[in-house]
Every structure is written in C-alpha cells, then in structure tokens.
Amino acid sequence: LTDKLSRLVKTLSGQARITESNVADMLREVRMALLEADVALPVVRDFIARVKEKALGQEVMGSLKPGQALVGVVNRELAATMGEGVSDINLAAQPPAVILMAGLQGAGKTTTTAKLAKHLIEKRKKKVLTVSGDVYRPAAIEQLKTVTAQAGAEWFPSTPDQKPIDIARAAIDYARKHFFDVLLVDTAGRLAIDEALMTEIKALHAELKPVETLFVVDAMQGQDAANTAKAFSDALPLTGIVLTKLDGDSRGGAALSVRQITGVPIKFAGTSEKIDGLEVFDAERHAGRVLGMGDIVALVEQVTAGVDMEAAQKLAAKVKSGGGFDLNDFLAQIQQMKQMGGLSSLMDKLPSQLSAKAGAMDMDKVEKDIGRKQGIIHSMTPKERSKPELIKATRKRRIAAGAGVQVQDVNRMLKEFEQMQDMMKKMSGGGMMKMMKRMGA
Ligand code: GDP
Numbered sequence: 015l016t017d018k019l020s021r022l023v024k025t026l027s028g029q030a031r032i033t034e035s036n037v038a039d040m041l042r043e044v045r046m047a048l049l050e051a052d053v054a055l056p057v058v059r060d061f062i063a064r065v066k067e068k069a070l071g072q073e074v075m076g077s078l079k080p081g082q083a084l085v086g087v088v089n090r091e092l093a094a095t096m097g098e099g100v101s102d103i104n105l106a107a108q109p110p111a112v113i114l115m116a117g118l119q120g121a122g123k124t125t126t127t128a129k130l131a132k133h134l135i136e137k138r139k140k141k142v143l144t145v146s147g148d149v150y151r152p153a154a155i156e157q158l159k160t161v162t163a164q165a166g167a168e169w170f171p172s173t174p175d176q177k178p179i180d181i182a183r184a185a186i187d188y189a190r191k192h193f194f195d196v197l198l199v200d201t202a203g204r205l206a207i208d209e210a211l212m213t214e215i216k217a218l219h220a221e222l223k224p225v226e227t228l229f230v231v232d233a234m235q236g237q238d239a240a241n242t243a244k245a246f247s248d249a250l251p252l253t254g255i256v257l258t259k260l261d262g263d264s265r266g267g268a269a270l271s272v273r274q275i276t277g278v279p280i281k282f283a284g285t286s287e288k289i290d291g292l293e294v295f296d297a298e299r300h301a302g303r304v305l306g307m308g309d310i311v312a313l314v315e316q317v318t319a320g321v322d323m324e325a326a327q328k329l330a331a332k333v334k335s336g337g338g339f340d341l342n343d344f345l346a347q348i349q350q351m352k353q354m355g356g357l358s359s360l361m362d363k364l365p366s367q368l369s370a371k372a373g374a375m376d377m378d379k380v381e382k383d384i385g386r387k388q389g390i391i392h393s394m395t396p397k398e399r400s401k402p403e404l405i406k407a408t409r410k411r412r413i414a415a416g417a418g419v420q421v422q423d424v425n426r427m428l429k430e431f432e433q434m435q436d437m438m439k440k441m442s443g444g445g446m447m448k449m450m451k452r453m454g455a
C-alpha cells in the first residue's frame with residue numbers, strides 16, 4: 015500500500031504535463047473506482063481508453079497538478095458518456111402518444127409509470143391515461159391503480175385473465191375516444207430475462223407503436239444492469255432510460271453501462287419510493303457521484319496508511335465482541351488522525367468539488383481542535399474515560415478547568431464522541447469487518 019501511495023503522490027506533483035508514465039497509475043485508480051462503482055468491465059475498458067487518448071499530452075494549466083487535471087478529463091468524459099444536456103419525454107406523435115415501460119420485475123416500472131404520469135400532468139399539462147399489461151401478478155394491476163390515483167391520472171382497468179395485447183388495444187381505443195394526450199403502458203417483468211417475456215413485449219411494441227420505449231433499470235443492480243440492458247436493447251428499439259433507486263447507496267455506475275450499451279439517453283432518475291421521487295437525469299452531477307466516491311476510497315486508503323493497523327484491528331475486535339466504544343478508543347482515533355502527517359496533505363486526494371470546500375477550511379484550526387479534544391480526554395480519570403455516562407455537570411466543570419477550556423467545549427467533544435459511538439454500533443455488524451479488510455488490503 016505504501017509503495018503504491020508514494021508512486022501515486024509522485025504522479026501528482028512536479029510534472030508539467032500528463033504523460034504516458036504519470037497517467038498509468040492514475041488511470042489504474044480510476045479503473046478501480048469505476049469497477050467499484052459497478053460499471054461493467056467492457057464499458058470500463060472503453061472508457062479508460064478514451065480518457066487516455068484525451069489526456070495524453072495535455073498541457074497542465076496553471077496551478078493544477080497532472081493528477082487533478084486528469085481527474086478533470088475523467089469527469090468530463092464521464093458526463094459526456096452518460097449524455098450531455100437533458101432530454102424530456104418525447105410526445106411528438108398523433109395523440110395518444112404511447113409510452114411503453116420495459117424492464118425486469120422490481121426495477122420500478124409501475125412506480126415510475128405513476129411518477130411519469132404526474133410529471134406529464136404537472137409539467138407538460140397533459141391528459142394522461144395509464145394501463146397495466148402485467149397479468150401475471152394479480153396485485154400488479156391494483157398497484158398501478160393505486161399509484162395512478164396518487165398521480166392524479168386516469169387508470170384503465172385490466173384483469174389477469176386478459177391477454178396483454180388485448181388490454182393494449184382496448185386502452186388505446188379508449189384513450190383515442192376520450193382525447194387523452196398520453197397513454198402510459200406498464201408491463202410485466204420477470205426476475206431474469208426470458209424469451210417469453212421478450213416475445214410478449216415485442217408484440218406489444220408492434221401493436222402500440224410507442225413514441226417512447228423506456229427501459230427502467232434499478233441502479234442497485236450494479237454489474238447485472240449491463241446484461242439486462244443488452245437484452246432489452248436487442249429486443250426493442252429503446253428511446254430512453256429511467257435509472258431508479260438512485261436514492262440507495264449504490265454509486266450509480268450502472269448509468270455508465272446502460273447508456274453505453276443502449277446508446278439512448280438516460281432521461282430520468284428515480285430518487286425515492288414516493289410519487290414525486292423523479293428527477294430529470296443530470297449527467298454532470300452523476301459523474302461526480304460515480305467518480306467522487308472513488309477518490310474518497312483512495313483517500314481512505316491514504317488515511318489508513320498512517321493508521322496503526324494493530325490498534326485498529328483491536329478496536330474492530332472489541333466492537334464486534336460487543337465491548338462498547340469508549341473515550342479511550344475515541345482518544346486513540348484522535349491520536350491516529352494526528353499521526354497521519356497533517357490533514358492538509360490529504361486534501362489533494364479529494365475530488366475537485368470537495369477539495370474546494372475543504373480548501374475553505376482552516377487546517378491549522380482543525381489541528382488545534384484535535385489538540386483541544388486530546389487535552390480534554392487527558393483531564394479525565396480512567397473511570398470517566400471508560401464510562402463516559404458518569405460525566406455530569408460537576409465532573410464537566412472539573413475537566414474543563416483541568417484542560418483549560420470551557421464547559422461547552424467538553425460538551426461538544428462528548429457529543430462528537432456519542433456520534434462516533436453510534437456509528438461504531440451501526441458498523442459492528444458486517445460493515446466494520448468489511449472496512450477493516452479494505453484497510454488491511
Ligand atoms: P416493477 O416490478 O418494475 O413494476 O417495480 P415497482 O414499481 O413495483 O417497484 C419495486 C419496488 O421498488 C417498490 O417497492 C418501489 O417502491 C421501489 N422503487 C421504485 N422506484 C424507486 C426509487 O426510485 N427509489 C426507491 N427507494 N424505491 C423505488
């Protein structure tokens with residue numbers, strides 16, 4: 015780890031242009047970040063090749079270091095790959111404009127159908143009808159009925175004993191007769207891609223001649239999203255993508271894969287289970303998410319390089335065995351932060367938007383604050399450190415006097431400790447071990 019780091023730091027400083035040699039390590043990091051964000055491997059390969067070509071020979075501007083400049087190139091290329099500008103739903107058709115929803119079961123088709131209905135009613139002032147062709151799960155039709163009502167749109171009844179194609183015909187007929195602008199057609203999904211499903215939706219497409227065929231895909235699906243996208247895009251002439259569940263903790267690398275594989279724009283992002291949880295997809299912002307976290311992973315690696323592994327492992331074992339996280343542990347963590355060789359040296363690692371924010375922070379002040387916390391804990395008795403709940407008003411006054419600080423400072427430190435303790439509790443399941451593994455690797 016240390017070797018790798020010193021190499022990386024070298025590539026980050028001193029050189030005036032991006033060259034074959036200084037770009038290689040950085041690109042390896044970017045590649046890792048993308049894979050960790052669950053971008054499909056072939057997509058990552060293509061992407062890295064493009065970035066390399068664009069980056070090589072680029073003159074590095076002003077105070078930028080090659081590493082930062084490369085991050086800039088990567089960010090722009092990410093955004094460009096995921097599509098620039100925004101594209102709303104296309105309704106340029108003889109009404110009713112039909113929108114066909116496609117995707118696996120659980121992807122969010124039914125939810126998105128209602129969200130889109132609401133969007134089209136509110137933003138585009140359209141008269142919207144929805145219909146469900148999901149005849150396999152009895153609850154699916156009812157579900158669409160419920161969410162359609164929430165959206166304030168009209169729902170066209172269907173029943174599980176009907177054929178999807180007949181439902182589609184009846185719905186389009188009704189929509190025409192009652193002057194609907196848009197007909198949203200929800201469809202069945204399977205847990206995995208299967209022939210019968212593809213044949214059925216192809217037939218629906220041929221019958222309905224939709225102006226939009228939207229592929230709905232769960233951002234949490236990660237690597238699998240690429241295969242699903244390929245299957246649907248081979249079967250149907252897709253016109254757009256809706257990436258759902260972006261409110262989850264996935265890094266959304268699926269966006270890159272599905273966009274690259276289907277070649278159609280990501281039009282919307284699902285950001286909650288609720289009816290208003292739909293946003294126009296913003297490629298640039300999303301690029302920050304896919305890449306930014308990767309840099310944070312790198313940052314964590316650099317941080318842990320300065321951390322005493324043995325102490326960290328002991329802590330993990332203690333937390334895991336149910337032994338609480340106390341002020342002694344908190345103190346050990348604070349000391350480790352000091353050991354990392356100055357916080358300001360870490361700032362280079364942050365993604366550009368973040369480091370701008372961090373740059374506004376006064377590092378001297380942050381380091382002084384760490385010193386103050388250390389002083390406070392040092393003024394406590396061993397018993398107080400292992401049982402922080404003992405620390406009430408009188409003890410607080412004594413500790414504050416001993417450390418030469420105000421009682422508020424003691425309170426603030428205890429509050430931070432409690433937050434950390436809380437986090438440790440949450441991580442004491444699998445999370446902590448996973449993090450330790452990463453640290454040790
Ligand atoms: P379908 O099988 O493709 O019709 O999927 P559904 O619309 O029934 O959605 C499956 C599950 O995912 C439901 O529990 C939805 O509430 C949930 N869901 C859909 N879209 C989103 C989203 O953008 N964010 C979150 N958090 N949940 C979503």
Ligand code: MG
Nearest residue numbers: 123124148154
């Ligand atoms: Mg459904």
